[in-house]
Amino acid sequence: MARISTATIREKKLKNEKITMLTAYDYSMAAMVDEAGIDMILVGDSLGNVVLGYENTLSVTMNDMIHHSRAVTRAARNAMVVGDMPFLSYHVSVKEAVRNAGRFIQEGGCQAVKLEGGAERVNTIKAILDAQIPVVGHIGLTPQSVNQFGGFKIQGKDLESAKKLVNDAKALESSGAFCVVLEGVPTVLAKKVTEEISIPTIGIGAGQYCDGQVLVINDMLGMFKGHIPKFVKKFTNLEPLIMEALKGYKSEVEAGTFPAEEHGYTMKEEVLERLY
Numbered sequence: 001m002a003r004i005s006t007a008t009i010r011e012k013k014l015k016n017e018k019i020t021m022l023t024a025y026d027y028s029m030a031a032m033v034d035e036a037g038i039d040m041i042l043v044g045d046s047l048g049n050v051v052l053g054y055e056n057t058l059s060v061t062m063n064d065m066i067h068h069s070r071a072v073t074r075a076a077r078n079a080m081v082v083g084d085m086p087f088l089s090y091h092v093s094v095k096e097a098v099r100n101a102g103r104f105i106q107e108g109g110c111q112a113v114k115l116e117g118g119a120e121r122v123n124t125i126k127a128i129l130d131a132q133i134p135v136v137g138h139i140g141l142t143p144q145s146v147n148q149f150g151g152f153k154i155q156g157k158d159l160e161s162a163k164k165l166v167n168d169a170k171a172l173e174s175s176g177a178f179c180v181v182l183e184g185v186p187t188v189l190a191k192k193v194t195e196e197i198s199i200p201t202i203g204i205g206a207g208q209y210c211d212g213q214v215l216v217i218n219d220m221l222g223m224f225k226g227h228i229p230k231f232v233k234k235f236t237n238l239e240p241l242i243m244e245a246l247k248g249y250k251s252e253v254e255a256g257t258f259p260a261e262e263h264g265y266t267m268k269e270e271v272l273e274r275l276y
């Protein structure tokens with residue numbers, strides 16, 4: 001099977017086929033996501049929240065992202081891997097943004113990058129595209145803007161911010177981004193944006209009318225003990241299962257019932273005898 005490309009993603013919108021995307025941050029999880037046939041794996045800067053234990057994504061660095069991208073891309077055979085550009089990696093200058101986007105491709109092994117922001121990012125996106133690197137846009141409740149928003153607040157609820165969202169989506173379309181993540185926006189507004197632009201929309205907290213969907217894998221597997229937003233569906237709840245296994249391990253090791261005979265290795269008795 002050929003790897004999912006930007007053309008495959010664009011075609012899916014034309015054929016009215018939903019696009020699937022999930023985050024992954026390590027080799028084992030990425031291998032499972034890939035085997036499940038998910039179209040795109042996002043090495044998200046949500047790494048900061050669910051893997052590194054930060055309060056938000058602002059502390060995540062390029063080196064963190066490259067380290068985890070390498071683990072994911074070693075596993076992904078068919079899915080397109082998208083590296084998420086962290087805070088300050090594309091804000092200082094267009095030149096730095098291109099250099100950092102290039103690191104995701106050259107060092108991280110990714111096939112595309114994602115960055116947050118709308119009309120204000122058009123020049124940066126065009127420069128990254130000039131370096132032959134496909135770009136995913138990301139607008140709405142963009143987590144790197146948490147301080148500017150004054151918290152994790154749904155965007156586009158009033159006329160002014162709804163207009164801004166539509167304009168930003170159109171700006172991303174004209175910049176050459178091949179799809180756009182819509183995060184934390186009202187369902188009907190996400191529907192309107194999806195109808196208005198020719199590139200696919202990938203929703204998260206944006207209702208059912210987007211062209212595709214993305215979730216943070218730890219949230220949808222029930223593996224994260226922090227705050228879980230309303231839009232998340234837990235497709236399983238691994239946390240209690242993992243806790244049960246960990247407690248079982250502790251009590252068996254303490255009781256001396258693990259490891260048992262069958263977990264050990266044998267050796268020839270005469271070798272052992274010659275030891276003494």
Ligand code: KIV
Binds near residue numbers: 042084204214
């Ligand atoms: O970092 C991330 O996981 C993301 C998704 C939530 C879209 O940006």
